[in-house]
Structure formats: structure tokens, C-alpha cells
Amino acid sequence: DAGVIQSPRHEVTEMGQEVTLRCKPISGHDYLFWYRQTMMRGLELLIYFNNNVPIDDSGMPEDRFSAKMPNASFSTLKIQPSEPRDSAVYFCASSPAQGWVSGNTIYFGEGSWLTVV
């Protein structure tokens, strides 16, 4: 199993530019999550999907952030326009369908390290 695959692994961009982060979840997983990690705020859930449908986007910081999941094997997180305070590590994660056996174990990708200058 290839695990959750994220791209790019590292991105440096200028303030005001559009940033698109990509994620391929583990095949067969029904849930997909986008998290952001910073020193100041720790690990924050931005948004998550169930069967490609956004369930909870209350963690999305503002309208500059948007996420889509056009199919079961692909999701994007877009920041437009980007600002220096968006600099963080963005993690995509996926988990199988709910059930007491799986216990909602979430599997993380290696992260996209974003720096906005």
C-alpha cells in the first residue's frame, strides 16, 4: 500500500500567489482530512470529506482557503491569495469507513511544507 500521497512536498511562494496542494488518499478509504500544523497553533483540522462530500469545513481559516474532492482518489487544498501567515505544514490524511474494528484510525501523508514570503 502506497499510503497517503501528497504533493508538492515543499513549496516556497510569494505573497499573493495561488497555492494548490494535492492529495491522493489510500485506496478504499471513505474519509479524507486536511490538517495544518504550526508551532503556534499545533495541529488543526481544516476540513474533512466523507465519500467525496465536505462534512465539516469549520476549521477553514477564511475565504482564501478552499478544498475540493472531485473523486475518491484525489483532493486539493487551494489558498488564493497566499499570505506569509499561511506558512505551515499541511497534512492530508485518510481513514476507512466508520466501524468499531477500524476505530477510525487515520493515516497521514508526509505533508506539504509551505513557505510564503
Next chain:
Amino acid sequence: AQSVAQPEDQVNVAEGNPLTVKCTYSVSGNPYLFWYVQYPNRGLQFLLKYITGDNLVKGSYGFEAEFNKSQTSFHLKKPSALVSDSALYFCAVRDFLRGSGNTGKLIFGQGTTLQVKP
């Protein structure tokens, strides 16, 4: 609302000594509890989970965790620490909404940095 607390920002231990990383939880209903580890510049890796059954749960890399319902704790332990165990450790609990059930997401603590010194 469900929550977890990791009271220590950092834990220091000498190699070969036992280690404990603390976690307490607050949930409605039965808790599903998890530990994850994050090595430098890497994603979070699943270590172990408690769903039901034995209170002592064994996981990856020799780690174990003890579920204590009366103390609402789920501390991570290892009998003999290795320098390579130095990392950031997260405790997490499954989110659950009264009337809606399992939301499918995990709520994470703030993390505890473990430093194991030779």
C-alpha cells in the same frame, strides 16, 4: 465536547530508562483513544489505539498504553527508551456528537516532545 489533554510539553528521559507520556481525556460515551508519533520533518504515524477490551494496549516500536477509566487517562509507556524514540507524540480521541454519533474525525492533543538522551 470531546477533548484530550497532554499536560507536559516535553518529557526528558535517559536511554534505557522507562518512559511515560501522559494523556487525559474527556468524552461522552465510550472513548476511542489513539497515540500517534511524529518524527522530525515527517507525517504522523499511528502507534496504537484503544477501542475496547484489555486496558493495556500494545503497539508499534515496543510502545504500550494503559487505559484507566476511573482516572480518564491513556498514558503512553515504554519499558526501555531508545534515543531513536525522540519525537513528538500526540494523543487523540474520536469525536462523537450526541444525537449524531461518530463524526469520523479525531481530536488531537497539543503534543508532547520526548527527548531521550544517551
